[in-house]
Amino acid sequence: MPHEPQLQSFDEFDADAVRTWSSLAVAALGRARADIDAINVYPVADADTGTNLYLTAESADRALDAAGAAGLAQAVQAWAHGALIGARGNSGTILAQLLRGVADGLGDTPADHRGPGRLLAHALTRAAQEAYQAVAHPVEGTMLTVAAAAARAAEAAGAAAGTAADVARAAYDGARAALADTPRQLAELGRAGVVDAGGCGLVAVLGALWQALSGQEPEAEAVGGPAAAPAVRLPAPCGAAEEPDGPAYEVLYLLEAAEPAVARLRERLDGLGDSLVVVGGDGLWNVHVHVDDPGAAVEAGVEAGRPYRIRITHFGDERRRRTPAERAQRAVVAVVPGEGLAALCGEAGATTLLAPPGAAPDADGLAAAIRRAHAREVVLLPGGPDQRAAAHAAAERARADGVRVAVIPTRSAVQGLAALAVHDPEGSFDEDVVAMTSAAGATRYAELAIAERQSFTSAGICQAGDVLGLIDGDVAVIGSGLAETAEAVLARMLGSGGELVTLVLGPDAPDALAERLEAYVQHGHLAVDTVTYQGGRHSAPLLIGVE
Structure with a gap:
């Protein structure tokens, strides 16, 4: 667990001050993240900037806590490393580089910058410089602009022989002034009448720095926007522009x-x-x-x-349509293996996470997706048994934030499609979860894969290049061709009955495969309907569901 912030005044910018700064920054971003999410317009209006900054700061704080009683340079290095490995999104990645810049600044402090105030000013300047260098095409009116303004104000205060607390206050005030001006610099912000969300988060972090060094809590003062936009309180939910x-x-x-x-x-x-x-x-x-x-x-x-x-992460059609300030009553978060499935689930209203082979999302990624769904109730479709533990861990985190979450134990993307087909966002949460769970559980699933090497399977010995037909996770058929193996799998699955066959074709599946399999089902099972989808890149050669 992150250490508790120590509300006290420090005479120097030292390791204890950094630990307190980190804890206060996590607390400040935790309080502000929903409001920062709500003004997230640039570069993508996906309502997650506050969440990404919070998760990044939380990762940094954990690493700093694990560093123990380290000195100033070692503590800041551990802090920056924790942010690097836990950085989320565009804003979180920039925050990680800002912290690395602070660490680098402490490591190359000029001889005439040894006082606490000059030391801090130099570190903040180095942070802004490195953040600009990390971004391929820096844009003014963003978090970078706010960081640069904070650094300039800090340098001026340090040159005037200010204390570390004086420098921190100057950086905070400079950042707030720059943040208020961001709508004039960036058209997307001006049209929406909001300040930059990443800059808003950085102001919260710098406010935590001043609080750590002075013991005084920053006030939530109104920050004036341009004449064309209303004043914006730090932070406060505002309307967002339509995403380009x-x-x-x-x-x-x-x-x-x-x-x-x-x-x-x-x-x-x-x-x-x-x-x-x-x-x-x-x-x-x-x-x-x-x-x-x-x-x-x-x-x-x-x-x-x-x-x-x-x-x-697929940004999702639903998030593109939704105003970030709105909070839905219920949402579905689905983990899918292919781009076509991601688009299909997105059209059905789900927030999707693309999980190519070997890149399943972890608990942090799933928790972030739940937050991006921005709903009071969330149904989570993990997509496979190997993602179940991460899904439950993410659900527990969301519940701690007051979100009601249910995990549907899907083991295949076709079970997720079956659950989405009966999803009723207007019904009660419990009834919706029961219906989706029943639909997923009633769907037998199969997958066709290509063997990479000779191996023993539950259906016998396979050779490299053989087509494997897996039913409910176990190899049931070994064949030489995709179509023939698929027909053998369908014969076994439909032998115990069924009303609907779902086929999800991989990117390399022959064009005629769907027609052949639909004809096969119709010829042998007249009462069974068939639906076909394109799984897109990264999906298996063929997924089959039988309901």
Whole structure:
């Protein structure tokens, strides 16, 4: 558990002050995250900036707490590392680089900056510089602008021989003034009449810094916007502009790679999408980008080094339509293996997380998706048995935040489709969950896969290249062709009855496969209907559901 903030005044910017700053920042972002989510307009109006900043700060605080009684430099390094490995979204990734900049600033402080005030001012300046360098195409009117203004104000206070608390107050005031001006600098904010959400979060973090050094709690004073926009309280929910067209996916991963390879990766990702932020150093990096081709973004990471903790999120049609300030009564969060399934579930009103093979979302990713769904009640479809533990852990976190969550024990994407088909957002929560659980449980599922090597299975020995037909998770058929194996699987599944067959075709499935299988079902089972969907890239060659 994060350590409790110590509400006291410090004479120096030392390790104890940093620990208190961290705890107060987590608390401030925790109080403000829903309101910051509500004014999230740029770069994507997906109502998650406050949540991403909070999760990043929480990860940083855990790492700082684990560092124990370290000195100032070691404490800040641990803090920055925790933010790096736990960074979420565009804003969280920038916050991680700001903290790394603070750590780097403490490591290269000039001889004439040894006083606490000058030391802090130098660290905040280095933080702003490194944050700008981490963003491929910096935009003014954003979190970066607020960081730069805070650094300039801190330098002025430090040059005037101010104390660390004086410098922190100057940085806080400079950030607040810059935040109020962001709607004039960025058209999307001006149209919506809101300040920048990431900048709003940074103001909360700097307010925590001043509180840690002075013992005084920042006041929630109104900040004037431009003449065309109403005054905005820090933080306060405001209306958001309609989201502009842009890439459909957010891709994040940690990357172990050498710096020259990361330089090439930046160029590659810059050509694939936008909102590119690469932060870190010393062989470990956090990569964030918005793209239409998430597979290519991950492949670029593989070419550069070793990517892991890969998180791919589809922004979702429902979030694009919804005003961020609105809070739905009920939402569905679904984990799906393919891009086509993500689009299909999104059209059905679900918030989706794309989980390609080997990249299943962890509890943090699922918890963030629940928060992005922005609802009082959430039905979670984990998609597979290997994601069940993470789903329950995420549900517990959401319940602690006052969200009512039910996890439907789906073991396949076709069971999730069956559950979505009976979802009734207007009915009672309990009745909806029972109906969705019953529909998922009544759906037998199968998957066709290609064997990668010779191995023993429950259906016998398979060779590399064989087509495996798995029914309810176990290999039941070994064949040489996709169509023939699928027919054998259908024969076994329909032998015990059924009313509806769902086929989800993978990206490499032959065009005639659906027609052949539909004809096969119709010929042998006249009363059984068939529906076919395109699973899209990353999905299995064929998924089958029988209800």
